[in-house]
Amino acid sequence: xxxxxxxxxxxxxxxxxxxxxxxxxxxxxxxxxxxxxxxxxxxxxxxxxxxxxxxxxxxxxxxxxxxxxxxxxxxxxxxxxxxxxxxxxxxxxxxxxx
Amino acid sequence: xxxxxxxxxxxxxxxxxxxxxxxxxxxxxxxxxxxxxxxxxxxxxxxxxxxxxxxxxxxxxxxxxxxxxxxxxxxxxxxxxxxxxxxxxxxxxxxxxxxxxxxxxxxxxxxxxxxxxxxxxxxxxxxxxxxxxxxxxxxxxxxxxxxxxxxxxxxxxxxxxxxxxxxxxxxxxxxxxxxxxxxxxxxxxxxxxxxxxxxxxxxxxxxxxxxxxxxxxxxxxxxxxxxxxxxxxxxxxxxxxxxxxxxxxxxxxxxxxxxxxxxxxxxxxxxxxxxxxxxxxxxxxxxxxxxxxxxxxxxxxxxxxxxxxxxxxxxxxxxxxxxxxxxxxxxxxxxxxxxxxxxxxxxxxxxxxxxxxxxxxxxxxxxxxxx
Numbered sequence: 001x002x003x004x005x006x007x008x009x010x011x012x013x014x015x016x017x018x019x020x021x022x023x024x025x026x027x028x029x030x031x032x033x034x035x036x037x038x039x040x041x042x043x044x045x046x047x048x049x050x051x052x053x054x055x056x057x058x059x060x061x062x063x064x065x066x067x068x069x070x071x072x073x074x075x076x077x078x079x080x081x082x083x084x085x086x087x088x089x090x091x092x093x094x095x096x097x098x
Numbered sequence: 099x100x101x102x103x104x105x106x107x108x109x110x111x112x113x114x115x116x117x118x119x120x121x122x123x124x125x126x127x128x129x130x131x132x133x134x135x136x137x138x139x140x141x142x143x144x145x146x147x148x149x150x151x152x153x154x155x156x157x158x159x160x161x162x163x164x165x166x167x168x169x170x171x172x173x174x175x176x177x178x179x180x181x182x183x184x185x186x187x188x189x190x191x192x193x194x195x196x197x198x199x200x201x202x203x204x205x206x207x208x209x210x211x212x213x214x215x216x217x218x219x220x221x222x223x224x225x226x227x228x229x230x231x232x233x234x235x236x237x238x239x240x241x242x243x244x245x246x247x248x249x250x251x252x253x254x255x256x257x258x259x260x261x262x263x264x265x266x267x268x269x270x271x272x273x274x275x276x277x278x279x280x281x282x283x284x285x286x287x288x289x290x291x292x293x294x295x296x297x298x299x300x301x302x303x304x305x306x307x308x309x310x311x312x313x314x315x316x317x318x319x320x321x322x323x324x325x326x327x328x329x330x331x332x333x334x335x336x337x338x339x340x341x342x343x344x345x346x347x348x349x350x351x352x353x354x355x356x357x358x359x360x361x362x363x364x365x366x367x368x369x370x371x372x373x374x375x376x377x378x379x380x381x382x383x384x385x386x387x388x389x390x391x392x393x394x395x396x397x398x399x400x401x402x403x404x405x406x407x408x409x410x411x412x413x414x415x416x417x418x419x420x421x422x423x424x425x426x427x428x429x430x431x432x433x434x435x436x437x438x439x440x441x442x443x444x445x446x447x448x449x450x451x452x453x454x455x456x457x458x459x460x461x462x463x464x465x466x467x468x469x
Binding site: 012043045046047051093094 | 131157159180
């Protein structure tokens, strides 16, 4: 089970409270997590990364285990603690005005 | 008793304001989509319960919301706006070619007769259409593909397609306006387009009467007389009596002919409204007095409407999509300000009152007249 934390405005869009829990079969990567997330919540397509699994939106960041993974290749394995469900994968709205 | 539903889009959410035909007592619902910019909310003329909303944010891009119950509940629909083919380039602020990039939906225009058909005007300027209630969107690429497209430049607010007018009398005829390219007309449901800017004069471009390049802020028409178009340009208020073939200036005695919105009375096709703004550098009313100007003669001769509007220390703006009229017997006129007020006049502009005073900056105002 992967624990995903969405920013508040995307929790509202997806109509969820708290963490989202998703199951991944196969490698646990940023791409596989986002693919599974978008499959369960289609309204999130295009709001975190471009449609069709494209690049991350400029003001969205990906954190886990106190690391910034935003610039990592999307097919890199996520930290074991994320894959094991002991640490969440954080999708964060960058601090950028508004 | 008949009533009205006002749909206000703001910098931080949407608000639905409802009243009976007296338009004195108001119920305020919102914010819907709190925290998101709502550029536009508009209802279907064919089914007033069907609403579309353009929701966007700098973080998470574009979302389109749809309501099938008059705004009580909403659900996200499709948000993929992909330019057809190779997008090509337009001019950037520095004159260099810049790839067409989708930024947001500025305006949603539901079809006059099919609630599942809706048009979207987007930044960077393009026109999209959905035939399935907003679930999927297809570009009408011939507008962006006009031979002048590579020369279009963004206005200060971005290169937006902000006005879509559907001709209720001539099937397939539609008008679009782009800042800062100008006005365009299609006579075949968007398959071909041509610029309709003859008569416009713009000092801010190298050739003041060029075929394209004008910063048109807004177009308006009366549904009974779609050959007559009114335009608020960056500077100048203009009128066409031949579907945009040619334009003449009707600024007349306005204190400033700079502004953003323009609208037409529901029952008097020659009664029009503008909100003069001091200048392109000073986006607030002249002398700190918020005045709507009305012409009952189709332009040239204007009167200030001030009753109920602040006449000192007022420095708000009224944006291009933030004015609307209802079609009750006594025509209601509405506008929203960047200071968060939404004003109503239930007597064609003679007197005004705020419906709300402290919303986030208002980006758009539409109104539905309900049975």
